[in-house]
Amino acid sequence: MTDAVVFPKSNSRPGLKTWSTLAGTRKRPSEYEILTYNLHARTRDPQAPYEQDPDTMMNSWYKKHVVASPLTHPDWDAFRDPDQLTYRAYTTMQDGQEQYVDGLLEDHSENGHDASLPSAWVDALARLYTPGRYTAAAGQMASAYLVQVAPASTITNAAAFQEADCFRWISRIAYRTRELANSHADRGFVTGERARFETDPAWQGIRELLEKALVAYDWGEAFVAYNVVAARAVEEACVRQLGLAARRHGDTLTAMLADNQMKDAARSRRWTAALVGQCLAVESNRAVIAGWLGKWLPLADRAIDMFCAALPESPAAGEAAKAACAGFRRELGLA
Amino acid sequence: MAKVATRDWYDIARDTNWTPTYVAEDEMFPPQFSDPYGIPLAEWETFDEPYKITFRDYVQSQREKDVGAYSVKSAIARTEFYRKASPGWKSLLQLHFGAVSFTEYGSVSAFARMSRFARAPGMRNMANFGSLDEIRHAQIQMYFAYEFIGESRAFDWAQKAVRTNNWVVISERHCFDDIEHTRDVISAAIMTNFSFEQAFTNLQFVALSADAKKYGDYSFATMLQTIQSDEARHAQIGEPLIEIMLRNGRKAEAQKLIDISFWRIWKQFSVLSGVSMDYYTPLEQRELSFKEFVKEFVGNQFLRNIQALGLEKPWYWDEYFLPDIDVYHHAQQIGIYLYRATEWWDVIAGVSPAERQWLESKYPGWNDTFGQVWDVITENILAGRLERTEPKLLPMMCNMVGFELTGVPGKKWDVRDCQVDYEGRRYHFGHPVDKWIFEQEPKRYKNHMGFIDRIVRGIVPAGPDGVFDYMNMGEADRGNCGENFAWAESYRRAAE
Numbered sequence: 001m002t003d004a005v006v007f008p009k010s011n012s013r014p015g016l017k018t019w020s021t022l023a024g025t026r027k028r029p030s031e032y033e034i035l036t037y038n039l040h041a042r043t044r045d046p047q048a049p050y051e052q053d054p055d056t057m058m059n060s061w062y063k064k065h066v067v068a069s070p071l072t073h074p075d076w077d078a079f080r081d082p083d084q085l086t087y088r089a090y091t092t093m094q095d096g097q098e099q100y101v102d103g104l105l106e107d108h109s110e111n112g113h114d115a116s117l118p119s120a121w122v123d124a125l126a127r128l129y130t131p132g133r134y135t136a137a138a139g140q141m142a143s144a145y146l147v148q149v150a151p152a153s154t155i156t157n158a159a160a161f162q163e164a165d166c167f168r169w170i171s172r173i174a175y176r177t178r179e180l181a182n183s184h185a186d187r188g189f190v191t192g193e194r195a196r197f198e199t200d201p202a203w204q205g206i207r208e209l210l211e212k213a214l215v216a217y218d219w220g221e222a223f224v225a226y227n228v229v230a231a232r233a234v235e236e237a238c239v240r241q242l243g244l245a246a247r248r249h250g251d252t253l254t255a256m257l258a259d260n261q262m263k264d265a266a267r268s269r270r271w272t273a274a275l276v277g278q279c280l281a282v283e284s285n286r287a288v289i290a291g292w293l294g295k296w297l298p299l300a301d302r303a304i305d306m307f308c309a310a311l312p313e314s315p316a317a318g319e320a321a322k323a324a325c326a327g328f329r330r331e332l333g334l335a
Numbered sequence: 336m337a338k339v340a341t342r343d344w345y346d347i348a349r350d351t352n353w354t355p356t357y358v359a360e361d362e363m364f365p366p367q368f369s370d371p372y373g374i375p376l377a378e379w380e381t382f383d384e385p386y387k388i389t390f391r392d393y394v395q396s397q398r399e400k401d402v403g404a405y406s407v408k409s410a411i412a413r414t415e416f417y418r419k420a421s422p423g424w425k426s427l428l429q430l431h432f433g434a435v436s437f438t439e440y441g442s443v444s445a446f447a448r449m450s451r452f453a454r455a456p457g458m459r460n461m462a463n464f465g466s467l468d469e470i471r472h473a474q475i476q477m478y479f480a481y482e483f484i485g486e487s488r489a490f491d492w493a494q495k496a497v498r499t500n501n502w503v504v505i506s507e508r509h510c511f512d513d514i515e516h517t518r519d520v521i522s523a524a525i526m527t528n529f530s531f532e533q534a535f536t537n538l539q540f541v542a543l544s545a546d547a548k549k550y551g552d553y554s555f556a557t558m559l560q561t562i563q564s565d566e567a568r569h570a571q572i573g574e575p576l577i578e579i580m581l582r583n584g585r586k587a588e589a590q591k592l593i594d595i596s597f598w599r600i601w602k603q604f605s606v607l608s609g610v611s612m613d614y615y616t617p618l619e620q621r622e623l624s625f626k627e628f629v630k631e632f633v634g635n636q637f638l639r640n641i642q643a644l645g646l647e648k649p650w651y652w653d654e655y656f657l658p659d660i661d662v663y664h665h666a667q668q669i670g671i672y673l674y675r676a677t678e679w680w681d682v683i684a685g686v687s688p689a690e691r692q693w694l695e696s697k698y699p700g701w702n703d704t705f706g707q708v709w710d711v712i713t714e715n716i717l718a719g720r721l722e723r724t725e726p727k728l729l730p731m732m733c734n735m736v737g738f739e740l741t742g743v744p745g746k747k748w749d750v751r752d753c754q755v756d757y758e759g760r761r762y763h764f765g766h767p768v769d770k771w772i773f774e775q776e777p778k779r780y781k782n783h784m785g786f787i788d789r790i791v792r793g794i795v796p797a798g799p800d801g802v803f804d805y806m807n808m809g810e811a812d813r814g815n816c817g818e819n820f821a822w823a824e825s826y827r828r829a830a831e
């Protein structure tokens with residue numbers, strides 16, 4: 001290169017200590033803030049979020065479902081992900097978690113884990129575990145909706161990592177589905193999940209909850225319906241309680257995978273709590289959220305009951321799952 | 336028991352469609368987002384991504400990629416490098432980071448729309464990686480820009496551009512909002528993944544990376560390369576969709592999507608990459624001319640791809656696109672230099688005697704056309720009449736592209752102004768193709784105020800600083816001549 005030449009200093013445009021948008025902050029901005037804060041174009045002009053005719057399909061959609069949402073806040077960009085996740089931090093963290101899961105799968109496979117499972121529990125897995133990839137797929141879609149409509153880039157990114165977590169569990173359940181089919185042919189693994197999800201009574205409450213949450217297009221309601229209610233119900237019933245039942249039946253692998261999935265769930269809950277906390281700082285939001293909870297909680301409780309009733313030897317599962325969901329809402333100040 | 340091979344479970348992870356019954360199918364997948372073409376679900380479910388990767392392998396390979404990309408040089412070494420870099424290279428970095436970072440971030444949401452509304456589970460999964468990739472691209476570029484923020488305020492624009500009404504940014508938003516963000520996911524994917532990413536990102540991320548390597552900017556070169564490796568993967572969402580469209584009698588629609596988006600993206604890249612490569616990159620480090628890069632990446636590769644799919648080259652290819660490669664960015668370069676105060680980066684003339692010789696050799700006829708305008712600019716600078724190099728008159732701007740209306744000046748003066756009168760308003764276009772795009776769907780584009788429209792209608796505040804205030808450009812945000820006019824001195828020496 002040409003570093004021998006010294007060029008005249010062309011002008012005086014002194015640099016800055018940090019982005020001008022963060023100049024007023026007291027603390028030194030973190031890498032997370034530098035790379036995440038205040039990046040949306042669509043929140044710029046409420047008349048025309050997108051740079052085209054103000055009444056195009058997408059402008060109308062955004063104005064109706066985001067700008068005019070009953071959930072309001074003067075500064076959505078004030079939201080911060082408590083985990084301060086950047087892309088690099090996310091891939092590093094999940095590479096570590098996936099390595100751990102690889103290890104779990106290998107150990108159990110070497111020990112002939114699947115072949116040693118009680119026959120009745122194998123049927124329970126076919127009925128109650130492997131159809132779970134549809135719930136993860138619904139979570140992927142619900143999260144993806146938040147990504148594209150959220151009114152702050154800090155919310156968008158938290159939702160995007162949540163979406164990726166769902167994809168993670170679609171993938172791991174798919175892996176397990178094939179592995180279980182390999183040691184237990186004729187139990188409906190691989191071939192039977194869709195029918196289970198669509199018709200088995202155990203799944204119908206969950207499916208109704210998720211389908212309805214997916215068409216809650218107001219961005220605030222979409223967040224409350226999925227992040228506050230539906231995701232939590234699915235986790236407590238189809239992950240935690242299923243994992244506990246698995247342990248009781250000697251299925252340590254399903255139990256440990258459930259534990260690992262609950263780590264992703266815990267992270268989702270942390271940012272959900274942070275965003276709900278931000279919402280509640282605006283008085284009018286409390287009634288708005290309460291209204292939505294009134295609509296969504298009965299569906300969720302019913303979904304939990306229907307699923308947990310099918311869990312073998314788990315008479316207390318439904319109550320425990322509902323109590324855990326209620327506990328989460330209490331933490332959020334919503335009880 | 337051994338590990339289950341990926342091929343044995345991969346299909347299960349993209350067998351995630353169920354039939355909703357508690358809500359209507361059209362409510363869960365509204366046609367306006369999911370499929371305005373009315374193609375049967377079973378057809379969409381044949382979607383097969385050519386490039387397959389699992390979540391597990393993705394997080395591992397991406398983590399490793401970042402370990403490499405972030406650590407080519409230390410922050411101190413990079414700042415040192417920047418200080419010593421030539422004005423042209425500095426300007427190129429300032430322009431790149433301000434113009435590119437926010438469009439990358441925008442793409443996060445475009446892919447998320449696919450992950451929500453696409454009927455094909457494989458497409459939803461691939462788009463999920465796409466959203467993650469675009470977070471990566473926004474963050475790594477902002478990270479590198481941030482290292483230079485102490486050196487020049489221009490790098491603030493890597494963060495703030497998106498929220499401003501700077502005229503360059505309005506132009507970018509108008510284009511990318513059109514093709515990526517405001518259509519159903521099938522159309523948006525064909526326009527974004529096929530026309531934009533597969534056809535054009537090579538220019539900014541492979542060709543520019545070659546220049547960067549030659550210049551010795553290894554951090555920038557490596558960063559660009561790793562971005563392109565992600566682009567090359569998620570860009571492949573486009574082709575299978577086109578195949579499905581064709582199989583279902585929607586060839587004309589697919590063709591039109593490509594014709595519109597290819598031109599829209601061309602205009603953006605022509606200016607961004609064209610000016611960077613043919614004027615800002617120091618002469619000794621230019622790998623190829625912009626035109627040569629376009630011929631290779633777009634003229635050959637894109638054309639091959641499109642024909643392999645059974646589509647035609649865009650209708651304007653021979654008549655308008657090929658000639659435009661010779662002129663558009665040269666014409667825009669003049670306006671960009673003159674209106675430098677309205678841009679966040681320091682502009683570079685790039686027309687010293689040696690550079691003009693190179694331009695003439697790569698673009699025969701350049702001297703007799705664009706060169707004539709530069710003759711006048713050069714004379715004014717040498718005579719100390721700098722004020723004459725900063726026009727006070729408002730330019731006419733294209734209501735589609737958002738850039739100045741330009742043609743070929745000099746001996747073959749030919750400024751095109753195509754007009755459309757629609758619902759009582761006159762729209763101006765820089766090119767017959769821009770006008771054609773407007774006419775395909777006037778409802779999409781009408782009532783949008785271009786930058787000049789906003790001035791004329793008083794949306795931009797009056798007064799000498801009104802335009803700058805409107806663009807959120809304080810004094811220190813405004814671009815200067817990156818060489819402080821030293822380039823013109825070489826003509827004085829030559830004359831003496």
Ligand SMILES: [Fe+2]
Nearest residue numbers: 439469472566
């Ligand atoms: Fe990108």
Ligand SMILES: [Fe+2]
Nearest residue numbers: 442532566569
């Ligand atoms: Fe991309």
